[in-house]
Amino acid sequence: AQSVTQLDSQVPVFEEAPVELRCNYSSSVSVYLFWYVQYPNQGLQLLLKYLSGSTLVKGINGFEAEFNKSQTSFHLRKPSVHISDTAEYFCAVSDARSARQLTFGSGTQLTVLP
Amino acid sequence: NAGVTQTPKFQVLKTGQSMTLQCAQDMNHEYMSWYRQDPGMGLRLIHYSVGAGITDQGEVPNGYNVSRSTTEDFPLRLLSAAPSQTSVYFCASSPQGRGTQYFGPGTRLLVL
Numbered sequence: 295a296q297s298v299t300q301l302d303s304q305v306p307v308f309e310e311a312p313v314e315l316r317c318n319y320s321s322s323v324s325v326y327l328f329w330y331v332q333y334p335n336q337g338l339q340l341l342l343k344y345l346s347g348s349t350l351v352k353g354i355n356g357f358e359a360e361f362n363k364s365q366t367s368f369h370l371r372k373p374s375v376h377i378s379d380t381a382e383y384f385c386a387v388s389d390a391r392s393a394r395q396l397t398f399g400s401g402t403q404l405t406v407l408p
Numbered sequence: 409n410a411g412v413t414q415t416p417k418f419q420v421l422k423t424g425q426s427m428t429l430q431c432a433q434d435m436n437h438e439y440m441s442w443y444r445q446d447p448g449m450g451l452r453l454i455h456y457s458v459g460a461g462i463t464d465q466g467e468v469p470n471g472y473n474v475s476r477s478t479t480e481d482f483p484l485r486l487l488s489a490a491p492s493q494t495s496v497y498f499c500a501s502s503p504q505g506r507g508t509q510y511f512g513p514g515t516r517l518l519v520l
Contacts, residue, residue, distance in 0.1 A: 303448070330449055337412075337498060337511040338451075343471060384450060394458065395466065396449035396500075404463070 296387045298336040306406050307375055315370040315402045316386030324390040327368040329359055332382045332401075338354035340381070344368065347389075355379065380406045410434055410514035421489040429484040429515050431499030434443050437495045440482040444468065444495040445514075452496065455488040457482055460506070489519045 301316040319325060326345050330338040342353025349361040359370045368385060385399040415430045433440065441456035443466075455468030457476040471493060473485040482501075486493060496516050500509040 298450075300450075330511075337513045338500075339511070340508055343508060394502075395441070395453055395456060396451075397445075398452075400448055400450040 295388065296325060296397045298385050298387050298397055298399035300385055300402050302402050302404070303400065304403045306328060306405045309355055309377055311372065312373050312380075313375050313404065315383050315385075315404065317368045317370065317399060319366050319368065319385075319387045320341065320367075321387060321389070326388045326390050327339050327359075328386040328388075328396070329353065329357070329370050329408045330384045331355075334381070335341060338384065341370070342408070348360060375404075377406050380405060412493050412499055412501055412510050414497075414512035414515050416515060417513070418516045420520065421486070421493060422520050424488060425489050426443060427489065428515065429486075429497055429499075429517075431482045431484065431511070431512060432480050433482075433499075433501040434480065435503075436479060437499075437501035437510070438479070440476065440499065440501045441466070442474065442482070442484045442510065443498045444471070444493075445498060446495050454484065454497075457498065486517075491519045493517065496518045 297320045299318045307313045328343045329341040332338050342351045342363045344351045352358045357372050384394045384403045414435045426506050438459045442454040443451040445451045451468040457463045457475040498514050502509040
C-alpha cells in the first residue's frame with residue numbers, strides 16, 4: 295500500500311513570487327507520481343506526472359516537479375505565480391506495476407495574493 | 409468527445425433514501441473509479457472497475473454499490489443515505505496501465 299503526505303495545508307504567496315508545494319510518499323514498490331490541480335467548484339485536472347526516466351518533470355501552466363527517490367519526495371515548483379494559479383493542489387501516487395488505484399494526499403490550498 | 413460526465417451536479421437527500429449517481433465516459437477507457445472528497449482528507453477511493461463486469465472495493469466502500477455492465481457507464485448507488493455520506497463525489501477513468509486518470513466535474517451530495 296502507498297501513502298502520501300502533503301506537508302502544508304495552506305500556502306499563501308504574493309503574485310510573481312516563486313512557490314514550492316511539498317509532497318512525500320511512502321511505498322514498498324516502484325511508483326508513479328502525479329500532481330493534480332482543482333480550481334473552485336471544478337473537477338481535478340492533471341498538472342504533470344512522473345512514470346520513469348528524467349526525474350525533472352515539466353507540466354502545464356509553467357509548473358515542474360522533481361522526483362527524489364532517496365528522499366521519497368515529489369515537490370511541485372513554479373518560479374513565478376499568477377493570481378490564476380490560486381487553486382487546491384493534490385499529490386497522488388500509484389503502484390507502477392498495476393497503475394490502477396490512485397492514493398491522494400490531503401491537498402494544499404495555494405492562494406496567490408496581489 | 410465529452411470526456412467524463414456525471415449527473416446530477418447537485419442532490420439533496422433525506423436519511424434513508426437511495427439514489428444513483430451516474431458516470432459515463434466516451435474515451436473507451438477500461439479503468440473507471442469513484443472517489444469521495446471531504447475537507448482536509450483529499451480524495452478517497454470508493455469502488456473501481458478494470459473492465460465491464462469486473463468491480464472491486466476501494467478504501468471506503470461501505471454504504472455504496474457499483475456495477476459495470478458496459479465500458480462506458482459506471483453508476484454508483486447509495487443504498488440507504490446517511491449524513492456521513494455528505495460529500496463531493498468524483499468519477500474518473502483511465503486507459504489501462506498508464507495511471508493518468510481523467511476526472512468528471514463532480515456531484516455535490518447533501519444528506520439531511
